[in-house]
Each structure stands twice: as structure tokens, then as C-alpha cells.
Amino acid sequence: MHTLVYDDITTAADRVVGHVRPVALAGPTERGGVHLALELMQHTGSFKARGAQNFLLAHREAGTLPDAGVTIASGGNAGLACAWAAARQGVPATVFLPTTAPRVKVARLRQYGADVRLVGTEYAEALAACEEFARTTGALASHAYDHPLIAAGAGTLLDEIRRQVPGLDTVVVAVGGGGLFAGVATAAGHHGIRTVAVEPENCRALDAAVQAGRPVDVTVDSVAADSLGARRASATAVRAAQRDGVRSVLVPDAAIIRARQALWDDRRLAVEHAAATALAAVAHPDADALDAGYRPAPDETVCVILCGANTDPTDLVAP
Secondary structure, X not given: OOOOOHHHHXXXXXXXEOOEOOXXXXXXXXXOEEEEEEHHHOHHHEOHHHHHHHHHHHHHHHOOOOOOOEEEEOOOHHHHHHHHHHHHHOOOEXXXXXXXXXHHHHHHHHHOOOEEEEOOXXXXXXXXXXXXXXXXXXXXXXXXXXXXXXXXXXXXXXXHHHHHOOOOXXXXXXXXXXXXXXXXXXXXXXXXXXXXXXXXXXXXXXXXXXXXXXXXXXXXXXXXXXXXXXXXOOHHHHHHHOOOOEEEEEEOHHHHHHHHHHHHHHHOOOOOHHHHHHHHHHHOOXXXXXXXXXXXXXXXXXXXXXXXXXXXXXXXXXX
């Protein structure tokens, strides 16, 4: 099994430069305070474009992109990124989603030219169908999060943040299956930066794995489950979470909903619940309680990654 290292991330950064949008930041300019990494402005509306480009470009370089194209199972965002990257590479994409995937994501997938197949009610069921499709057609199987090329591509985000936030102490990131977390935590650890991994209380695959010492299956039931609803965290993410300088915290759905609404009220940013999950950790009123959130020190410089914007904004209430 490949162990993700910082060199994987620098290689990915060299590969995807010019293919993805450099992250924009918002927030304080003085020492201390919370910055926001606006990765919701990335191609396809989420950080997933980084890993998808790295994955397909690496296979293009190696001459291993089959005529049958690429296939992936996704809650939505990884499928969008895969379909977009496949279109850039001129290969077909077949995307498997659970029937519960947001309609806005399904519609955008079809706009990218993907063959969309809705299977089951959870990501795991869509994944099983995707694996069978890859076996029978010869399509290249990508993964929403559990692949070193995907995680390394996602990890390119951290160095872009560092260049814009000198003296960065802590990065806060939402966790589903753990691709973004694993990449970011690997890069952050190389630079001595703390990583706070945030999950909904009832989508806690990483937290459960850390407690068990290995990946385990969990039930998923959260307002953010469409993006963070992986039953099991990747082994790469679990290894990253066991390193020094990483803290895992949980937040309730009510805090996620408040954080998402606050981003709309205060900044007119319409983000998906997964993006608001990361912010909920530092905005949680019980952040001093164990595992309830993360309260930065007064002089601590923090960046919260807002990872995606593929959401239906009609439930955001006008202030």
C-alpha cells in the first residue's frame, strides 16, 4: 500500500499547475484570526477538481487511459470533477451516484457529458456498481477519495494557502472519506502546521477509525451526508490522523446549518453543508468542550477550507 508523502503532493502541484484555479483567500491580514480558503470557487465548484486532474494527467503521462474512459462512484462532487477532467482529456466518463444525490449535482454532471447512473441510496452501493462496471468494460476506475493520486492532488491546496498566509498555525478541514484531509494533513505536517479534522456527529468515519485504530464502517445520517457520507475512511486518512499535530473534532448538524447560514448572511457565500462543517468547528459555541469544536488561541493564525459550493441555495434564509 502506497504511503502518501509530501513529494507526492509537490509532484501533483507541478502536474496540475495551469489546469486548476489557485485558491483565493478571504479573512484577516494581521497576525491571528481566521482566514477562509475559498475552494468553492474551484472548477466544478469543489476541491475535487485537483485530485481528478492529477489522477487523469498521471494516467495520460503513463499511457494508461483506456478507450473505455474513466468511471467513478460519488456523492456528487468527485463525479463532477471526474467528468470535467475526463472531458478535458477527451475520454468518456461514467459516474455512479446514489439516488439521494442532490439534483443540482446530477444536472451538472450531465452538462459535462457524463453517463450518469443512479444506484442505491448510499455511496457504498454506487461504489459496488461502479466496480462491477469497471471490471466488465475495462474503464479506468477512479475513486472519490481513496487513491494516492486523488489525495495528493487535493493536498496541493495547502501550499497555496501557505503562500498567502505567512505564519499559518492551523488548517481546518471537513472530512468525509478523507482524501482532502489526508492530502492537506500530509502537506501541513511537513511544514509543522496543525490540522483540525472536522466531521458531523453522525458521519464520523475518521473519528471512529482513530478510536478503533483502523478503518471501520459507520452509519451516516447528517445534513452534510451528500458530501461527507462515506461509511469508511481511507487507510491513508487514518494514518494521517494518527500523526502528531492532528486533532479530530465533531460538530452537530445544528452548528453546520448555522455556519452555512452565517456565510450567506455575512459574506454572501452559498456553500454546501460540507464546507460549512469545517467552519462550524471554530464557530461552535461549545468549542472548549472535548471533541465539540476547536477554539483557536488569541494569536493563532487559522485557515478554514470552504471546500465546495454545489448546493441548492433556496433554503438559505434572507437576513
